[in-house]
Amino acid sequence: MNANVYQHFRNDERPFIDSAEGWIEQVQMQYAPFLTDFLDPRQAYILESLIRQSTDLSYRFFGGYEAAERRRCLIYPDYYVPTTDEFDMTLFTIQYPKKFTVLSHGKVLGTLMGTGVKREYFGDILSDGDIWQVFVATEVSQFIQLQVEKIGNVSVRLEETKYTDLIVPKDGWTEERETVSSLRLDTVISAVYNISRQRSKQLIESGKVKVNWTEVLRPDFVLDLLDIISVRGFGRIQIQGLEGTTKKEKVRLLLGVLRK
Template structure:
């Protein structure tokens, strides 16, 4: 069980995540065996790491198949256990399509996957080396996806499962930037990262075009925390990686990684 005092360290809307992860950690401890999560985003993994730090009887490991994967599965396990790759139950699927005649985008592939009826939590990263596209998925859903995904938009495709060692080296499209802001409010950060006015940022929020950690957000005064991922439709995504303190002008200096649309 999660101690009540732990909840105060997280947002109210994260309480469900805290409870769910705390339950899995307790299960690993009481049943003395490894327990696997679904794919977690960076903020969820930060919560998991914080909870494990509170209970040193359980260890954790994370795996997303590619270095620095944004979405990873976590394994909570007792001291005696030594995790191996197979424990994470990951499937590597390659998107076969007519490379010479068609171009795919991350958003198109994700859209096709979501339209199949599965939940986002069973899909890890969608990656490309510039021509080949691959995705990492929960092993239990590999066969389902191979039979259900036949088109991405108007492009005919086929999913083929490969050995994990066949994963491509993904293009690193994240660009690290330092910005100075007056506060960590989401409208302030969106405006700073994309060089917009505050009014334009609030407009995007009001039009339901901004997601925080894959959840719709419409509160301009919501404060961003380290490891949060913000998605802005039409612009791309960014994640808050570090808060570096105040500048001489009393501005908050932050480091963000930006993924352009």
């Protein structure tokens, strides 16, 4: 790997960069398309940057619907014409006794991860407040359908669903702008949720904060474009834009914010 590529990204992103370079090289060598697992927005940004910087390959992202957060990427030679069917994802609706239980994103994801299947095989989890649906990579969909029989103590069933029956998710994201002294994790959380830096540090160090679905215990972790921060009990933040600095060297951010 060219060290010049690494310098544009974080050290902890090097394994993903190496994987992405391998996918790109495979398409170049075999002249055949390659389909990734589900990528989070930050991973998608890195992959797109690598493809655009160093190749004439084409690519397309798809996560089952237009506003999908987690998407698979098809990388292919420029002469190839892809179809939506090639993204190999299955939509399930979770059938459960609505009168006796309330589902949540955390409960659904925890159950899916409890099957032993990697997070990369699951796309978005959607809800309109009543109905719950999830996108799953087709290669593991039958296994997941057989494995998931309960969420908590409640019996459930995963029913394969046509894309035409996709629900309209209840979107609680709002667009906000903040000016912060730095892109440190504790600084951004403190600014967005209007809590002290000390409280922000406590949340991080006690394991209640994830960046791109990975637990981060360092308050000084430096965020970057399209990172998604999950703060237990508070909600989620996405870095949607880096809009320059002020005269006092503060950073202007465009954010997507989901408040609990």
